[in-house]
Amino acid sequence: MEHSINIITREFKADPFPFYALMRAEKPVCCVTVPGMGKAWLVTRYDDVAAVLKDSRFAKNPLNASEQPWLPAFAKPLQRNMLDLDEPDHARLRTLVHKAFTPAMVERLQERIQRIADHLLDAVEAKGSMDLVRAYALPLPLTVIVELLGIPGQDRDRFHRWSKALVKTPTRLNMVFALPSLMAFMRYLRQLFRQLRSAPQEGLLTALVQVEEAGDRLSEDELLAMAFLLLIAGHETTVNLISSGTLALLQYPDQLERLRADPSLIKSAVEELLRYTNPLETTTPRYALEETTVADVTIPRGALVLAAVASANRDATQFDDPDRLDITRQANRHLAFGLGAHFCLGAPLARLEGQIAINTIVHRLPHLRLAVPVESLRWRATPVLRGLEALPVRW
């Protein structure tokens, strides 16, 4: 079985949890194939996942790896993003934007996010059906991150087309097809930076452009990589929380009814939906700086390691009855946002978006139901992320 399991097929994505349960029981560190990445060491138990994420011997910078992922030369600047870097660069970059994502700052977006959610539902309510991904779960976080960065609204849809091409399976062939999107995206951002330098606007990008101009805290490559990371991380994940989260509630009508009856449950409900659905199935790659032992398995120096947070989040040593959705679950120490130095910067924003989006749809559309059999739903064949291609619903 070594290396033979491909963990990013649509079939695997639809229900990876039996495989993870088997691995936790029998092979807590196993080798899998990830197209475009090659062989990866997959860590599946809660305690081991938490330990790997806190262990600086598992580095993020691919320059520390023995086999480096293929990237065309023009795209190399994008590697200068905080998620692909180790200390001290990582902390320097994270500090530059950290303030914009604190719970207090994010709380100020509450009314605006609510208006976006209501506006999206106003547009479809009379129709009686929609693809929830396209009409609701995607445009909501995309609009929020675009506005937060201060990017002209009319460019929103172009971003998603580009970013969708980029998060596809990173096979060489897909990479080749994605190159025009990548180039267009980078060209667009560089042009925007030029505009913002001469005519500053509201928003985080203008602030970053000014930091870049002011001195040595942010290089031009890092500015580009930062904008790129925030745009992609800011919506490709939350779309999955809102869509897979709504699907999970539709599959557990008793939980859905509880939430309808008591909206104050939304905070614990969203934590449980994060744990249960796993918008990120594994973390992004880490590389072993030295030979390291995890769960009695020796991981060689330079090996690519993936921490399966989706598996950790269903580990019975940490969660009672882990395969059951319980929106009132207490002490829910899930790892959906990762752990350690790279813990999700956008967690407060993602939580607020998830809470508003799910509460709004559940209360405004009391007859919401799936419009197709659940088995016919298609999951995206992407590494790292876990999400639906489309979610047809009616009411």
Ligand code: HEM
């Ligand atoms: C439900 C939604 C989200 C989930 C489940 C999620 C999950 C994660 C996880 C697991 C990581 C760590 C990856 C690793 O260690 O390899 C991460 C990092 C990150 N996330 Fe999120 N995320 C979400 C939404 C957001 C949003 C809305 C933003 C807004 C900009 C964001 C920005 C980031 C950034 C910048 C990092 C890198 C942090 C660092 O390297 O220090 N995320 N996210």
